[in-house]
Amino acid sequence: GQNIDQPTEMTATEGAIVQINCTYQTSGFNGLFWYQQHAGEAPTFLSYNVLDGLEEKGRFSSFLSRSKGYSYLLLKELQMKDSASYLCAVRVDRGSTLGRLYFGRGTQLTVWP
Amino acid sequence: DVKVTQSSRYLVKRTGEKVFLECVQDMDHENMFWYRQDPGLGLRLIYFSYDVKMKEKGDIPEGYSVSREKKERFSLILESASTNQTSMYLCASRPRQGRDEQYFGPGTRLTVT
Numbered sequence: 203g204q205n206i207d208q209p210t211e212m213t214a215t216e217g218a219i220v221q222i223n224c225t226y227q228t229s230g231f232n233g234l235f236w237y238q239q240h241a242g243e244a245p246t247f248l249s250y251n252v253l254d255g256l257e258e259k260g261r262f263s264s265f266l267s268r269s270k271g272y273s274y275l276l277l278k279e280l281q282m283k284d285s286a287s288y289l290c291a292v293r294v295d296r297g298s299t300l301g302r303l304y305f306g307r308g309t310q311l312t313v314w315p
Numbered sequence: 316d317v318k319v320t321q322s323s324r325y326l327v328k329r330t331g332e333k334v335f336l337e338c339v340q341d342m343d344h345e346n347m348f349w350y351r352q353d354p355g356l357g358l359r360l361i362y363f364s365y366d367v368k369m370k371e372k373g374d375i376p377e378g379y380s381v382s383r384e385k386k387e388r389f390s391l392i393l394e395s396a397s398t399n400q401t402s403m404y405l406c407a408s409r410p411r412q413g414r415d416e417q418y419f420g421p422g423t424r425l426t427v428t
Contacts, residue, residue, distance in 0.1 A: 235416055244405060244419035245358075252414070289358065301346050301409055303417055307357035 204228040206306040208290050213312045214280055222275045222309045224290035233293040235303065236264050236275045240286045248275070285313045318342070319420035321406055327426045334393040336423050338406030345411035347389035349381065351402040358405065364389055365411065396427045
């Protein structure tokens with residue numbers, strides 16, 4: 203199996219910056235996704251990294267280091283609506299299995315006023 | 316916009332019943348996936364399919380089967396529902412090639428009593 207670790211819970215205040223880390227050990231790595239999931243809803247796509255470095259998209263940025271098996275999601279100028287679970291998912295392409303994702307258990311972020 | 320729909324948002328079934336969960340996508344995606352999501356365990360892959368009539372076991376296939384007779388439709392079947400199959404079930408799809416993320420349906424919350 204794959205080993206994907208992320209913190210279970212994090213808290214932060216409105217307007218602050220929070221960094222959610224994800225580490226992984228896998229073979230056939232072909233990219234890392236971050237999803238946001240509000241309670242009772244389906245996950246929605248936030249970002250995708252396949253090369254080392256930082257990808258920025260508005261208030262959200264995602265970083266990947268393939269050599270270290272490490273990624274983080276950075277959320278700036280936090281808003282109450284950012285309270286959600288954030289899922290790290292590793293894409294594994296191996297043999298005939300293309301596009302399969304392995305998910306971490308999710309990090310529940312609570313933003314306080 | 317990609318649309319993935321699931322037949323029910325909420326479902327209550329009795330132990331021993333045969334249960335069908337339907338998933339339909341409208342973007343001609345080859346790959347389709349069924350997950351279940353439980354608190355503290357994250358998203359776990361039950362079955363996936365890379366094309367019509369093809370299926371592959373995921374990490375927790377026991378007690379489930381699937382059917383993919385048409386490209387747009389992927390059905391999850393619980394042959395004899397049990398209380399430990401009470402969960403949130405999520406369907407997803409993506410194209411076989413490319414960097415696209417998996418697109419999720421809204422989920423079906425199944426309760427087996």
